[in-house]
Amino acid sequence: MGFIGVHVSIAGGIYNAVSEGIRTGCEAIQIFTANQRTWDVKSPSDADVKKYIDDFKNSGLKKAVAHDSYLINLASTDGAKLAQSRNAFYEEMERVQALKLDGLVFHPGSYRGGTLEQGLDTVAESMNLALSRVKKFNSKLLLEITAGTGNTIGGNFEEAAYILDKVKDKERTGVCFDTAHAYGAGYDLKNEYEKIFKKFDSVIGLEKLLCFHANDSMVPLGSKKDRHQHLGQGEIGIEFFRKLINDKRFKDTPVIMETPDENDMDIKNIKLMKSLRKK
């Protein structure tokens, strides 16, 4: 169940994500579509995009999603920053569109200097503007559940539901459920598996859950901190991931791990996740 994968590098060319995905044993991949550390991004050339699409078609990979730049804050209370963020976000969407990706995972942002309600409304407005500007967007904007650190939006299901409710284009939105973030936010995935997905279903709707970030957590339940740990080596533990990867409700959902790839850990994590599947 689920399409297992990791976040892969695009160093040397966007199409290298495909060979990296194959090398590590991915069934699904997540990528940055450009350098995520600078505002001054260079989009991949048409030739590189074409090579990526051709390579992906022949790869056996089932799904690919993008993660947006960490610099973007769609909830910013600073007018200039907000405009810059929204602009960068349109460009993210255009690259996602060109590359024919299945979704664009994004962090809702931070409302520092304002109120939570203003922040939530600003994110919804940012999404509405983005979806009206990139009209033929045939992918999905996937709002990521966060650990709720400080003024970060998205640290509970209600905030995500509030935002998505205000977005007019329901067809092109969904949620990315990061297990480490949810655990940090206070959802006890280790002990309350069914209860938490039931809650997600009643507040947001499970049909909206279109991507997992399957990270274990280095920090305790409810710590409001975001520290990823390798599969089974953290506070959540392997049994949660065994349930997740065998859960029929998520059989077509990308299950992406985002932990440091030192000592071939991506390959090892993917192998371990695959071994949890019931034969």
Ligand SMILES: [Zn+2]
């Ligand atoms: Zn993220």
Ligand SMILES: [Zn+2]
């Ligand atoms: Zn994280």
